[in-house]
Amino acid sequence: MLNNHKSPRQSRARRSQEPEAQAPQPQEAVSSQPVPSQDVPLAELDPVIHAQARLRVMAVLSTLTVGDKITFPALKDILGMTAGNLSVHLRKLEDADYIGVTKTHQGRTPVTFVALTARGRLAFDDYTASLRLLLDSATSGELTAHRDDKGS
Amino acid sequence: MDSHEDGAPVSVAESLRLIEREQAQARRRLVPNLALVYIMWGVAWLVGYGLLFLRFGPGGQVLVPMPAFLPLATLGVLGAAAVVATAVTGCRGSRAVAGPSRVQGAMYGWSWALGFLVLMVLGAKVTPFMPPEYVQLFYAAGSGAVVGLLYSVGGAVFQERYLFMLGVWIIVTDVLGILAGPGWHSLVTALASGLGMILFGLIAWRRQRC
8 A cells, every 4th residue: 555656757856956845745745645635735746847837837838839939928928927037937947958948039129939848848748647646646545545444 | 925926736636737727728829719710711601602502593593683793792702801810810829939830830821822823823714715604613613622622631730630521521512512513512512611611610619618
């Protein structure tokens, strides 16, 4: 019943960056069971992506076709964030090599484009896959706990 | 300050919901909603070809008396409105994104112009030798072929199964209309192709809303 394995990817992500998330995160909350509900507090997820604002940025960028890039103002409008706030988060994602920012000109107007890097797309896919895995294990943990209750 | 703004979503389920919400929002903003465009084209064909059938019926019959210019003028006005709507909708959203998909969309857009260019040039060369009812059949059937082919190709390129099926439907009804002959072709195009496009537009509308 114990489920305390850690994937190397999650450990690497944790080493690479200080977790910023301030939400209460009981250690090993996910691995111990029975789990009270599907809403399991998250631990051990990629801390670069696992901040709401950056998760939203990554989710929007993930909808682009591979090779496509979106203008900064369009990204800002979709997310409803201020330019300053978005810039801060983009810099953090760029530092992690999850996104690429290119500055170019259309006529005389300077345009900034943002896109996921191959590494960023992989990290986002890994992140969502981990979420689904956690949700599945939480649900099956719940079922097992329920069965145990009935059995005793 | 909202503590969620920079903090972590508190749960797995919430994170997944957030991702889905943002992705849906992004698609709504970046992928043009062509539902209205299909409905406008469907109405143009239903009304325009419907009037053509009533004024220039099979065997030259006038089923409903009306000025001879009215059917083509109606088709022209409704078609022009649909062309404008197509161009405006197609270009919106594409400005926000650069890369392969914009090039793909532009090539697809130009293919439409090229298809109709061939039809017009060929028509100008060959229709002077045709009886009037066959001139009308030539342009109507030719337009159906261009539209049907480009819809089915669009379905293949953009992996839209419904769009491919709409293209096939328009080609099949076009062929049946041609075989039935002048007059009947207008009726088949109005009802089968026109209503088919309206139905497709409504399906696309529902899928965008969901």
